Amino acid sequence: MRVWLLLKVALRSIGRNKLRSGLTVLGIVIGVGAVIAMVGIGEGASSLVQAQISSLGDNLINVFPGSFMSGGRHGGAGSMSTLTEEDARAIEAQVPFITRLSPTADSRGMVVYGNQNWFTSIQGGDADYFEIRSWPIVSGSGFNDSAVRGVAKVAVVGQTVATQLFAGADPVGQIIRVQKMPFTVIGVLAKKGQNSWGRDQDDVVVVPYTTVMKRLSGQTKLSMILASASSAETMPQAVAGIQELLRQRHRIGPGADDDFTVRTQQDIASVMGSTSRVMRILLAAIASVSLLVGGIGIMNIMLVSVTERTREIGIRMAVGAKGWHILIQFLAEAVVLAAIGGLAGIGLGFATAKLVARFARWPILVPPDAVLLAFLFAAAIGIFFGFWPARKASRLDPIEALRYE
Structure with missing residues (x-):
């Protein structure tokens, strides 16, 4: 069976019940839209944070008084006043690469x-x-x-x-x-x-x-x-030199907690990047639930379609259609439904991301591979959830199907 003919038949079948088809793909639209929006907003926010961290200075090292752990208690950087002018001048004079x-x-x-x-x-x-x-x-x-x-x-x-x-x-x-x-x-x-x-x-x-x-x-x-x-x-060597010198100057013994905290741009960027990645994964996982719900909707509507078109299936088989022809036809309808939902979801995702970015005043960055992946995932949802109804249609007995009223 030719691909264009498959698509034509699939679109014609979908077009017979436009409202039902629209409601069926709503879950796919919301799921894909949410994934695209979350990726776009997340990537844009990440790029903005990286730019803001870079704006702090080139190869910047921050030395804070206090430590995140002091005496077994979480104090936090800046919780104690431990740094002196003499510490600063000693670092400047003795630590290499500063x-x-x-x-x-x-x-x-x-x-x-x-x-x-x-x-x-x-x-x-x-x-x-x-x-x-x-x-x-x-x-x-x-x-x-x-x-x-x-x-x-x-x-x-x-x-x-x-x-x-x-x-x-x-x-x-x-x-x-x-x-x-x-x-x-x-x-x-x-x-x-x-x-x-x-x-x-x-x-x-x-x-x-x-x-x-x-x-x-x-x-x-x-x-x-x-x-x-x-x-x-040279930043790792500089950081190590600062830590060693301040421990000596502050008379901190082996195994004792530092009374200072050294942080670099890379440390800040790493923490912010890890947090951003976790949030993006979590939000994408939540959005994926909508895709699964949309897939279940496609499966249900295809099962209803198989029941409603039982006599049509019997006629097709009577005039020579094989079981695999029927399977491919119904599978194509499920994939087309999912693909339509995927395309609409991509548009919705871009619109949502731009709207949020406009009010939040940060850029949106949607990688092309994320768009392609979301669309392919939507199509895969159509194949996965459309296979059982298509298989059920392909296994109908032609004689029983023709008798169906």
């Missing part, structure tokens, strides 16, 4: 300019902070080592702060008050957008870390140490 390093001291507070005020993050760093974070200054300049040593009251503002306080005017050279203390704005940072945790990276004022510690917060320990490795290949 090209840049910046101690950091963070705070939060009110920033005021004229009659405008804005509560924001105050981040303290040294002269290398902007290079380590790969954060260009689009207007003015950053501060230098002498400003750090001199505990200078100078500030570089992020785009959000510049917009909120200056409303389009040039901030460079203006005096702002940070926690009621006057600071001179010397630069404006390029826009970075949100990080992978959803925080606005541009909502920040960057000042020398010594200024935060001695003028603003009064803290004696660092919030974090940022460092850049010479390359991605």
Whole structure:
């Protein structure tokens, strides 16, 4: 039997009961649509997270005070104040493959300019902070080592702060008050957008870390140490060197927990990637249930069709049709039903993904192989669930079929 004739007969049979056929493939449409939408949204979100992690800086190493395990208890990075300026300078001087390093001291507070005020993050760093974070200054300049040593009251503002306080005017050279203390704005940072945790990276004022510690917060320990490795290949050696040096400096004995945590971009990307993969697999598995339900619907409707067309089957066999002809005919109808549902589901999936991406403001990425796989899986559902009704039709006795009313 020719393929085009099979398709013609299958489409004609499906067309006789358009409403019933439409309801039958609804499960396939929803299942394929859900798979495509979940893959598109998941891949888009993953690419956005990777871009945001990359925006933190090139070959970035973060050293946090505190450990995820301390004394058998989960404290979390940042749960203790254990890092000092001396630790930072020792890392810079003694650990190989470290090209840049910046101690950091963070705070939060009110920033005021004229009659405008804005509560924001105050981040303290040294002269290398902007290079380590790969954060260009689009207007003015950053501060230098002498400003750090001199505990200078100078500030570089992020785009959000510049917009909120200056409303389009040039901030460079203006005096702002940070926690009621006057600071001179010397630069404006390029826009970075949100990080992978959803925080606005541009909502920040960057000042020398010594200024935060001695003028603003009064803290004696660092919030974090940022460092850049010479390359991605040397990061493991740099991390190992930092861990070994800090354990020595903090007099941590063998087998004892670290009182610090070292994290790299790869660590963050790996955790986020693993979480994203698990979520995509889980969502795809849930969506696949709709495909199975759609397959059961196809099987049920094909069984009804076999019963309704018993006399037609008998006539076909009486004029020479073989059992395998009948089997292929009904199997073709099941596959065509599933394929129609698959195509409609692909369209629904793309539309849903674009709608979600529009409101969530992230890109969608649907790999072509995911589309092909979803369509083939839908067709396979048609073959699997259509085989039993087709087999039942092919085994009907022609004489009994002709007598059927």
